[in-house]
Amino acid sequence: MSSPEGLVLRIDAKVCHVEVDGERRQLPLAGKLFEVKTHEKRPLAVGDRIVLDATGQAIDAVLPRSSQLHRRAASEGEEQAQVLAANLTHVLAVQSVASPPFQPELVDGVLAAAARERIPATLVLSKIDLDPAAAKRWSAVYAHAGVHLVATSTAAGHETTAANAELARLLHENRSVVVGLSGAGKSSLLNRLLPGITLRTGDLNHIRQGRHTTTHTELLPLPGGGHVLDTPGVRNFHLFCVGSQEMQFLFPEIAARLPQCEYRSCLHDGEARCAVQQAVAAGEIPASRFQSYRTMLHDALQAERPGSKAKAPARGGARRRPRR
Template sequence: MPPTEAEPVLVLRIDAKACVVEVDGQGHKVPLAGKLFEGRSHEKRPLAVGDLVQLDPSGQAIAAVLPRRSQLHRAAASEGEQRSQVLAANVTLVLVVASVAEPPFQPELVDGVLAAAAREELPAVLVLSKCDLDPAAAAHWQQVYAGAGVRVLATSTAAGQRTDATLAEVAALLHGNRTVLCGLSGAGKSTLVNHVVPGALLRTGELNHIGQGRHTTSHTELLRLPGGGHVLDTPGVRNFHLFCVGTQELQFLFPELLAQRAGCAYRGCLHDTERDCAVQQAAAAGTVPPSRYASYRAMLARAREAEAPPGRGGNAPKRGGGRRRPGR
């Protein structure tokens, strides 16, 4: 029997022209019709894994996408205009998976995901992977992010060097949450899931000759966990830029910067090149980690560019797409 309108179903997977939804515990393929795209021009795709949708009475088409409780999204540049790309919908936890080596740790990407989660008021945890390859780097990044108030789990799944305690912590976090894993290709996202989720058999891949991942995971996969909860393993991203973020909003996404700003001479200080800026001084002294400050400034430059009026290099997205929350 096709589901009635009263029963929303979960989107498990999205392909180019169809998506798979869960009906009575089974995957059920539904085409993506054009009307789904209406009114959502600021989004790269009208649907994301984790969305709840209502099927029409035939069960063969999506009638409506239910409002999201949360989303992890980033800016996707297309045709010179910014659009929002939703990586996962209705999640309750973000795991940023970043290897300390092979591929090297990329602070700006990690900081982008953490900032996007903070913006959505979504809890986020940093999972440092491949700590067997460079324990000193692992200790360094652990300290940097502890200073930002982020919970950090240093892990390794390498044979003989498995970090059982932190992997058990990852498993405990997944329990009961709907968790999205996000990070560079080759960081070890799928490997991590395979180590902490009983029965998960996700495909994992080797790195290429210059130590980059090969985009082994090509589609976001939503797995239902045996003990409750879901995990979304996503394809690797190369960058993570915030969608439609205001210049004044950014500092609220960096708690350790914010903690310094009372000492700035100007009330509207953006902690960039202003005089008598306590944040710049703290970054120079190392109280604010240089990598975090560099990420903030790179994000600020992008936000300024997007806010510039058309014709002056601005590429502001159409109204209605962003979620500006100044003062937070």
């Protein structure tokens, strides 16, 4: 008889909640799987499919993932990846236009991480009732980047009915993860879009004191199809092991200009006759996107320096000299 399989729904400090044959079990985060050191901070993520051992009370193995959303973990010593969720088909990057203010580097980090895994992503511009002009400005920036964007508000009298319906449809068709700053309105939005879901939402004073309202990630099966993972707010989203040459391909509007740069291996970082830098100067590529790209590029270059504690990039390579 083959060992039973399970689906990881939630991970706490010492146990994980797993669905096995339609039933929920709590299993310890212990055993051989947790003893092997890998580049991942923890060998298990919400959304993982696992194989149980013969006792049915411990995890024997994790099945290969179809996708994963990960970021660089803040850790001492060797760099590690923190996998936020596994086996996803959609990423919702939620960012408010105000309160808390829009943070382009965080949004661009999430979008780049999704692009690298080839997971379709939607940018949800939330709380547009608070600053409609900013909503327009950011919509233009991301339309230019070819990003699928939905602008929402759940405030009474400002509710965005068509946008909410579009998001609800996406949620029912996918296994989605919802990522963004604490207080961006992730849980509020899910409560509004999904009848029967009642997630705790917070007030901003609480959040300003550094406390998140959502404190764990839990995979929720949705009546009517689909699964969603609401996550606690993240403050940053640094990419894990993306090579400097690979970086621009996570920013489609930047990569599109590469053929017009003088150097085939142009990184758009001070090189002469660079079409990207010209397009930024002419206002054809939004400055915020270029700024995010530069920050991430410098991060990658730093990691590639000899003696860096980061591992060599899994894909892409070291910076090559520009050549004609």
